[in-house]
Amino acid sequence: MELQGKLCAYCEGIISDEKACHIEHFFPKGKHPRLTFDWDNLFLSCDNKGQCGRYKDTECSNYDPRKLIKPDRHDPDDFLFFHSNGKVMIRSAIDEEMALRASETIRVLNLNEPGLVGRRKSAVGVYIKITDELDGWSDEDIREYIGEELKAIGNAEYITTIRHFLTRCLR
Template identity: 35%
Template sequence: MRKINKIPCPKFVNHISRNKLNKFNIWNKLDLNIKQKTRDYILKEEQKGLSAYTEKRIEKSKKLHIDHFHKRDLYPQQTFDWDNLLVDEKEKPYGADAKDKKILKCDYKWVINPVVDDPHQYFEYSANGEIIPKIGLGKYEKKRAEKTIEIFNLNHSSLVDYRKTQYKHIHDYLDAGLPKQDILSELAEAPFLSLTEFLLP
């Protein structure tokens, strides 16, 4: 998980303002073209082609959706809040789908929000591909990191395998004496940017 800087899409903001859309149940009636353009904008401009939660690289052709970090049924007032809209894959046992199946309103005080919080302050990675709480965190911060990993199922076996492979590739580059900038160039289109940043500070 990495920090996401939100930059409102003018078309979406203007459409919402012009049509005075502010009710929870109107989201499903939102113009499909506006939804698709909004989704593609968030994925490309804000998330750099990566899942908001897992950092897997995701393509527009795959099953994607706009996720409400704060679920609409729990926080209807945030349905059209730009800072609450992120993009993730559908029908996966991790990420947005995992969160939506298990999160309770009381969990939000613990879960790290990649728009508001800086995940870099909370996580690091082990050589076996697991995301873990950063060493040296206080009790409160450590609980937030652990709860976030649990809610989003960030140590699902497939994610761990992906990260383990990338971890090894980076160490192979380092062992071969490749300069940092050359490694970064090689990994320019790779997923898991926070893993790369962790190993190449």
């Protein structure tokens, strides 16, 4: 839990305690038994059956883990854009292989599950209201404010959605 900042490796939802999570095998232990205790195959995932690791293991049995974004190997920012409406989208202007990896990750982990989309949208909602107040600020002041805000919130729940929204405000 400490290594991941108490966040799910896939959705970035907060994990409050050991009962709200499970140890996720990126390569399923049933199909890849030799990786059952391999450190590089273990992640902390939320225990939500409608998304992330539980969903992957119960609802999406037909997938190739090698075609997913692996949290410790790939930078999700290279593949995915987290919109302020709460949805995860495939980044534009990426190659076909990256787009497939992004698409499969969204599908297999059910990252656009309606409840999750709503929670992301709520998390960024506070910042949408704040940015309305930035009218009239200089670009330099906005950049400084956003930089300080991102430092202050650190590893907050749904941080990537918040970060993607705030950095778009700089453009």
